[in-house]
Amino acid sequence: MSDAPEGLILVDKPAGPTSHDVVARIRRATGQRRAGHTGTLDPPASGLLVIALGRATRLIRFLPESPKVYEGTIELGVTTETDDLAGRVLARDSGPLPAFEEVRDAARTLLGKQRQTPPAISAKKVDGERLYRRARRGEAVEAPAAEIEVFEFDLLEGASEGSLPFRASVSKGTYVRALARDLGALLGCGGALATLRRTAIGPFDVTSAISPPTEENESTLSAAAVVPLDRLPLTLPTHRIDVARVARFAHGGPLPAPETGTGWVRVDGPGGRILGVGELRDGTLTPRIVLVDPPA
Template sequence: MENSGLVIVDKPSGWTSHDVVGRMRRLAKTRRVGHAGTLDPMATGVLVLGVGKATRLLGHLALTDKVYEATIRLGVSTNTDDAEGEVTATASAASVTGPALDAGVAALTGPIRQVPPQVSAIKVNGERAYRMARRGEEVELAARSVTVHDFAVLDVRRDGDVIDVDASVTCSSGTYIRALARDLGASLGCGGHLTALRRTRVGPYDLGMARTLDRLAEKMEILPMGEAVAAAFPRRDVSDDDARKVAHGGRLPAAGLGPGPIGVFAPDGALLALVEERGAVARPLAVFIS
């Protein structure tokens, strides 16, 4: 019988998220593997994978907040907004002061409008932006609303005309840290790009729960679906009668647990479904009882 649950991977640098999914399909011996939001190849850290029935959780988990540790180099711009791209411009950052840096960071904190990097997986007229950019086409991407909950400077290192800024960023889903680096450099008049990125948390799942692919090859560790849902969403325990309703896709009276996904559990503790509350009714988003 196929195991279902989440696998929290500490993604290595140089791997695409699709590479990790492919490796996990072989390790878990199933094609039913997906991820809850990509990481760029250069980046490392928490990548949440769903195995089996848990692939149906991923779209809901992808909407949770994320935490990153990043290094931004001021004084150099690239065409990808990170260190994997080609240098497009240099301008000395030597005159950037501490207060100016703090002001630039503050301006990028809170609800902001952000233009994604040209080299990104966003689709433009049905085609991935990065494919168009690599053909040399100018890609026009619309600004999107994102929220940077916290943007904290941890260390500043000056080396001639460049400044390396270590920072911690807590942000909403859909925020590009590469774009933060680009926009910080632009606001300071010197350009900037990302040189290192490590994701330390996705929703409730952090590096303490993450395992390297080598370790998972030795011992597969799958977080059961019930535990995964209880960690990420409000929990609702129901009676046998209500459990039967939910198992057949029926609706329940709302319990006032909020608009987002709510995990519904049977009297024996088994995960039944995810529901959402609309007015006086809780309707199923996904039912997991086979």
């Protein structure tokens, strides 16, 4: 097995590079070929990227995915093709902007579960192809609305000249750009996302994140920055097995389980060491993801 680190790294992405760029830097800095993030950030956005390394990439779907917390600013009076200020301007409203109280009341109507239409230019796939690729060919395609939830949408102090600082806590799959667009539509003046920073994903907070390595300091990444496999906060109940059953689990063999429940579980061995993920059904634990090698 490689000596490259395995687990999670929390990275504070600066505005500019793509999420893929940051993952590539981490891959080079750690020597770990298997790496992937748990949720992308658009290039103009900054903030938290959770990057899985090695065997942790097999556990991404079991990591907490929400709430996702963002801070940023919305520009009222403008509509763009991307729903942010990076896109081509489609319209500007030259009339008086709404009062703060009206904006606040409109923002409150966007709370809760709802169906949200993704931006026309985004990484959302329609018929197996990302919308931005189809947009480059001049195709006008509207993605179907998706079920999302907005837990918090607070306007912060400092609003001026149509620029609205905000803080939003949302579910997985929510486009904050679309939230800005929808707020502007409710107000009748248009709106676009001006700046965005992700500060948290579930239990992960940007205050615990590191700056991404650069070409000049790729070799300085500390192993202490990696959250090891055993400490990953999986959204699964834990099923523990004794040392006598570790070998059978490592070989992928089913094990008798006294639990009457069904579903996926994290499987730990002695000392809390994570062995993998299994499925409980009809009194049997079946290995589904094995993270350990069989004993020699």
